[in-house]
Amino acid sequence: MSRIVGILTGVLMALFPTKFLTTMQNLAVENPDDFVDRRWVVPYVRAEGLVVAVVCLRGGSAYRAFMAFIGAVGAVLLLFPRQYVEFGNRLAYEGSAPFEWRKRYLPGLRVCGAFFLLLAARALRTDDRDE
Template identity: 40%
Template sequence: MLRQFLGSLGVLTTLVPDRIIDVFEAVVVENPDENTVHSWFSPLIRAEGVVIVLAALRGGRLYVWLINVTGVFGAVLFFFPRLYEQIAGPLVYEDPEPVEWNEHLTDGVRVIGAVYVLLALLDRQRRNAS
């Protein structure tokens, strides 16, 4: 079930990366119209979607690797949520200085981190039970 869900997210990310960026900005940035996203960020999002789809379809080691990386990333987000701003700003925007992050971003990042860790743990438990 998790593989199908992740595969669906991967397809969505592959097909409409610009829309994904728009949603991201609407949720986490107070001044999205004042910032310029790197021109290569949309293709990067699309490539991420392709990797997720391949992992979900193929399963095996690639899928396990992706879930494990997701869990580790989730732990980092949970314990160091402000690090997300420091990484996301330069990664997403040409000039990250004027980006005004939403005041609830830290709490949201922690929740996302906890969900990532939970998904990785549930998948590991499922694999160990098999």
């Protein structure tokens, strides 16, 4: 099931990177119009989507390595959500105003981090039955 979600998410990111970014920005901050994507962000999201889709489609050792990475990201999100997104946003966006995080965004990232950890643990604990 997680591979199917990964494939679908990757395909959406690859086909609609600008829409994907806009949706994520609107979920995260109150002031998304105060920031401009750096030139490399949209092509990066498209490439990331392709990689995610292909890795999830292939399965095997690449998928297990990807899930280990997802688990590490989940741990960081769970423990340090503000630092994680502020670092990423400084890399990806230009703007002088501080990010005005939506009230439930950072707690939501902690939940997402816990979910990623559980997903990774499940995928790494069991054999890849979907191969």
